[in-house]
Amino acid sequence: MKIIKLSAIESTNSFLKNLEKQSTQKNFTTVIANIQTKGRGQLNTSWHSEPFKNLTFSTLIKINALKVTRKFYLNFAVSLAVFEVLSEYKIPKLKIKWPNDILSGNRKICGILIENTISKDRIVYSVIGIGLNVNQEHFENAVMATSMIHHLKKETDLEKLFMSILKKIKKYVTYMENKKWEELKQLYLRNLYKINTATAFLDKHQHLFMGIIRNVNSNGKLVIELENASLKEFDIKEVIFAKV
Incomplete structure (x- = not known):
């Protein structure tokens, strides 16, 4: 797996998309940055992260002949990957908020941005951007945010956490490659915020x-x-x- 580590970048998603346009990258090529100055979320929202405290990275996903009609299964897969890792760290009251935010209680701990490049009825590749609040304690402009340190009362090793998430992403992408569509969806629904409420x-x-x-x-x-x-x-x- 190719991992590109950067000190600072405007957006890891934009960097990785430009890299793929310049020359074909291997599946699961990942860009991680200590400082991201123009991080983006869903619906063109911004994502602010304290330098050296959190995880901000993007991963390139290529699934052979993935139809556009199946694109949301990638949301299922990536959300479940982050959800499972945070569960292993004993973060309480975890839920997936549609489409793919991760909450602890009612507070956001992780945001996910998926950008697809499409040709005809197929997805050529996807860039998965993940912003996870890890060791940041104060959120001036995000009242409804939380982080791992709020719950664990200690700092978390960013490198170990990063590699754990990549491993889980591979696991759930394999579900897609093996066409386990319904199993993936049911796992997502089981952990969906406010379902049946x-x-x-x-x-x-x-x-x-x-x-x-x-x-x-x-x-x-x-x-x-x-x-x-x-x-x-x-x-x-x-x-x-x-x-x-």
């Missing part, structure tokens, strides 16, 4: 509504049971959890 949401028009998460379909859409008992599918930009 009455929850407040905001739709894309900022309308507040109550619903119950019942499923995430193979396209990655959140399936919510509405108050009239009908089921409605929502894409990533169409619904958010309401802060009530």
Whole structure:
């Protein structure tokens, strides 16, 4: 596995995508940085990380002939990889918040950004960006953030943690290569935040509504049971959890 270690970079995802465009990289090529100045999250949000305290890295994933219709299974796989490692570290009350944030209690401990390069109906490659709060204790502009040190009361070895996550990513990508689609999905749903629980949401028009998460379909859409008992599918930009 090729690992590129950098002192500082604007974005590990952008760096790795540019690297792949310049010359073909091996599967699981990974870029990790001590300082990331322009980290990105879902929906163009920014990801701020204290230098030398956390994990900020990106991994290149190539799955032979992966159809675009299966792209969300990569969200399942990577979320489960991080979830499993944090479980082994005994981080409490872990849940996967759709589409792929990792929470401890109601606080975000890890963000995942997946960017796919597509040709026709196939995914040529994916760049997986992971930002995990590890040894950072204070979050000035992120009230709902937490970190491993908050729970473990001691610092965690970043290198060991990093290698553990890469190993788990390989494990769950193997599920995809072996076409264990349903098994992967059920593991994800088993650990999904607020599933089968009455929850407040905001739709894309900022309308507040109550619903119950019942499923995430193979396209990655959140399936919510509405108050009239009908089921409605929502894409990533169409619904958010309401802060009530």
